[in-house]
Amino acid sequence: MLVIDSLHVRVQDRDILDGLSLSVGLGEVHAIMGPNGSGKSTLAQVLAGRDGYEVTAGRIEFLGEDLLALTPEERAHAGLFLAFQYPIEIPGVNNAYLLKAALNAQRHARGEPELDAFEFMRVIKDNMKLMQIHEDFLSRSVNTGFSGGEKKRNEILQMLTLEPRLAVLDETDSGLDVDALKIVANGINSLRDPQRSMILVTHYERLLELVKPDHVHVLAHGKIVRSGDHTLARELDERGYEWIEQEAQSA
């Protein structure tokens, strides 16, 4: 599904990723953990094609294609979804409008017929129920005046509706209380599928209690310094990140 091969990324003259390699197979859920400033969010942004992140070396292959050659919207059409750490506010544009425009743009790119308003409502109704989102939410402006929890639930609603092949969730658990975290985790779990892969970028272990990853990786100083199964996440929770960083440095 996704192969990242010794990726080097520079942001504003600073090297952030320094030879990162990662391979995500079909249907797998990978967690990327690491201390602040280790490059986790940079990885998410580079995957989605954000401007200002300069890839100085390495390559990324997504479903057999050169991901770095695609525009952000082409990556979306190919099935890549990024749940933003800080979802963006768009005053005046309502949620339903953006989501329907996005879904139809993707369907159009794939040569599928576009959905009209009724079909669209049918598609999102169950998703809204799952995310415990009230109907009046659809007519509110995108993320405008939303609480932190509402914004994150909205990201997952979009993900459920767009049904990506690869979902990258950037610190989706940050700023959530226990109840909201459960709702978000439910949403993510409902999308687990042998045909779909996920990358969960997170600082804490608590999301991984609810969404069990197949693989856990620790990112430090721009590269993956250790990989394991979900027990690694627990170990990190107990011991912190320092010991791994020290090990990596001495090695």
Place this chain on the structure above:
Amino acid sequence: MATDSKELAGLVGGKYRYGFVTDIEEDRVPPGLNEDVVRLISAKKNEPEFMTEWRLKAYRQWLTMTEPTWAQVSYEPIDYQSICYYAAPKNPDDAPKSLDEVDPKLLETYDKLGIPLHERARLAGVAVDAVFDSVSVATTFKAKLAEAGVIFCSFSEAVTEYPELVKKYLGTVVPRADNFFAALNSAVFSDGSFVYIPKGVRCPMELSTYFRINAANTGQFERTLIIADEGSHVSYLEGCTAPMRDENQLHAAVVELVALDDAEIKYSTVQNWYPGDENGVGGIYNFVTKRGDCRGANSKISWTQVETGSAITWKYPSCVLRGENSVGEFYSVAVANNYQQADTGSKMIHIGRNTRSTIISKGISAGHAQNAYRGLVRIMPTAQGARNYTQCDSLLLGDQCSAHTFPYIEARERSAHIEHEATTSKISEDQLFYCRQRGLSEEDAVNLIVNGFCREVFKELPMEFAVEAQNLLNVSLEGAVG
């Protein structure tokens, strides 16, 4: 909504769609202005004596006036003697009585414009008065309106058919010498629309006028007068287009609205005069005086405008809130791209008790454009309990354009309640990236965000025109980002 997106993409790829010229025989007077020209215009329209006199007085007053210079716009001085003040499609004596008599080429023009004169008009339920250069060509649905007692005709026709109404109301909202351009209009106005809604009548359909400047070196000076008698209700829409030409053309219109007790007038404008090319060559000078008089108690006048065209826009649709509890509203989207200049806003003059007004202004600047909001809220000592809410939002696309806000507030009554909010924002990289990550192209993302910005105004437009306005906006901002 990718269907829309596709259409939008097509639109965005296009240039000014309405830039064609129709080749038809014209009756026009030579360029220049003097009393003889004023008399000639009046004579060509078979006007009664009072009208000729009215024009001449206006002309003499105009001679003593100077062009206003306070607006945030700049242009080469206009040579008023080089403008042609009257151009009409052929048959000078006998204006067409029905659509069958209208030059087929003219009808073709309207087809190109997408104006449904016959069948589509019926389907849309819109009555259309089409003003081509200076003369009103055809007014559809006259019969159906007449049943309801509604008068909807060209201004020229009103002068001859309903002289008493014209005499009673003309110039009572915008006096002859109100300002330089209004005085010029009063002297040489050629045609326009006239509407009278009798007591207690709710006009059975949207009324609509399309203005078109076709001839070269011609000024267009239309005059519109709408009277809503007690307890009546009318919604009126005007649309404007012009061919692409290298020289600037002057458009100086006057619109007067009168709302008597419990009457309501809703006036919507989609203005798309040729804005000039991307280097600022050519385009229409749109110097317009629009004013509504809420003369009666509990009356209401609402202006909605979407201004995407014109090289220069100078326009302040206003409400004089004379009647107790009367309401004035102004909803505006003004777009300036390339080298367009817009100085536009509203005036709300509160005279009666408990009068209320709302101003929602959305200015969008792109390219090298200048966009200014200029508004006046005046509360007179007689206006106890008056309230105003003003919101001015500016959106900047790119870093070569500018937005200005000039709010004037005069409160002469202690109980006045006035609120003013203003914001300036740019479409952020973050917003664009967010939309693109969800699968929208950059162009569609810009359109989405801009339309969101304008939503409060668009929702005030009649349904079928809201779509048109949205499309226009997208065309106007073609290439503004990226």
